[in-house]
Amino acid sequence: MMFQMLFSPITIRQMTLKNRAIMPAMGTKFPKDNQVTQQLIDYHIARVKGGSGLNIVEVTGVHAGSIPSHYLSLAEDRFIPGMQQLTAAIHEHGGKAGVQLWQGSIAVASDPTAQVIVASDMPISPEYTIPGASKELIAELIDCFKEAARRAVEADFDCIEVHLAHNYILHSFLSGGINRRTDEYGGSLENRARFPLAVIEAMRSAMPDTMPLFMRIDAHDDYLENGLTIEEVIQFVKWAKERGVDVVDVSRGNIISSGLKYEVPPIDIPFAFNIENAARIKEETGIITMGVGRVNYPALAEEILAEGKVDLIGIGRAQLSDPEFLNKAKAGKLEDIVYCVGCNQGCYDACERPDIPHITCLRNPACGKEREYQLVPTTEQKKIVVAGGGMAGMEVAMTLQERGFQVILCEASEQLGGQFLLAGMAPRKQEMREAAILKGEQLQRAGVEVRLNTPVTEALLKELNPEIVINAVGAQPLQPKILGIENEQVYNYVDILQNKPQLTGKTIVIGGGLVGLEVAETIAETGGAVTVIEMTDEIAKDLGSTRKITVMEQLYIDNVTTMTDTTCTSITDQGVQVMKDGKEMLLECDHVVVAIGSQSRDFKAIEDYCNAQGLDYYVIGDALEPRRALEATAEGAALARSI
Structure with missing residues (x-):
């Protein structure tokens, strides 16, 4: 078997995982009114079927007044049945389910109805300061975490993770870069650790001894004056281990500084950038350790595990871009994996943008649409010509081929990939170039007839005689009307x-x-x-x-x-x-x-020909309107399923 360490089992307390690959908690915007939806269940099922060893269900609120509506909640008993449906579905398909418990501090401010809780006084304007949490509120939150842990047990989760990173309330108390209190909850590390450790003790008391407790924590603080050092984190992990934490999930980043780039690291950040921190924490504490952060390739995960740097690997966005990532890796079909390129367009950016209803993926437009995007074989063997081999053209061609159509993709240049190939020529974006080339190879293995150096003309269409023509010819640089633009320089x-x-x-x-x-x-x-x-x-x-x-x-x-x-x-x-x-x-x-910017290429003559001949004619991607690759692939995927 390839990747022996990645696919070796591990037992933590009485939970045995079939492999070391963890799908970490990622915000999705799939929940509605804090409840589990069928969309969320389908999304998890796809990754469980794809081979994930443990699915940690996304940030779940513990305090009723401070949970935005598109986050999950275990703040009240009424949320248990929905969570039971989710865990039952994960178990039915052979997976294990964890839940990440959380109070979001300033991160909940995106919902004006949610209460913002902070560790210490936070001036918002000359007129208003958000007061630091009172001791009564701290006691209330400890109880909220405990009760949420009880509900997680009742909802049949296999393990629980407490979120102690990314500016959320427990991290806010622990970090000297955020916590400026002067009472027993501020100042020294012992004081700053008092509330988080009380939460861990309370949660552990509500969990059976057989059930593992995970803890997500930052390796250290980035861009925060007086922030956590890795030495402080190591000391805190030792204290947390004594109080019943079994696994430390080592992350990075915060939302109040440029450290945000480490929270959902984009293509610019090196692969496995945080693993050495996790390895040091593991070595100095002896705790079971999970490493995360741009581990996009099975061979990289295997190497990290084989060297004993960590015990578990968080593989998140790689399972968004290809839910079959792990099955393909186990079978040795590495050339068939659709790799994440760290663009963040469909995942993190979607959480920031109100115009995107939920997370998706540039590489996998079926993410979040698992049920409605199941491929339905065609009953008519129509011949389809796709003009243009960029990301939109390749997406529509491959999906139509998989449905059983006869597809001919014509690309005017000598290489598939279009604007994505060009984007991969920019600094730090080699992965995009590699992804475009690999997509072209996957397309041809799927059986699509590819013709390079072949612009679509009337003569070609007369020769091929298709029933459908899809314009995906993309865009070209915009040439503004500026005096002197034709100059040599x-x-x-x-x-x-x-x-x-x-x-x-x-x-x-x-x-x-x-x-x-x-x-x-x-x-x-x-x-x-x-x-x-x-x-x-x-x-x-x-x-x-x-x-x-x-x-x-x-x-x-x-x-x-x-x-x-x-x-x-x-x-x-x-x-x-x-x-x-x-x-x-x-x-x-x-x-x-x-x-x-760009402007769509002129394809008017072909459009007129198709209309005159009564051919079905569609336009997608930059040929319709220059935009991001996210929209181009989404249009290709949608059109291929509608024909």
């Missing part, structure tokens, strides 16, 4: 990312969105001096918060200058003429790169 973003010319001297990048900033980084890597100008009031407006942190930090390291509210009016041999604050000025430079 002017490039577009494709020129830079694809060809990586050595631009020495000064370069002005027009456009401060993601693409413009990646262009700026690419040029700065070769030593060029770069200024980015953006006509709106904000740089990186189109990035989710975790990627924005990492990209902006790198721009700072590279000494890239950024200017907002700055509009280019013309380009001359001397530089770029701009309007800023109502004044015209010249920014001298040697090179100019235009990176203000």
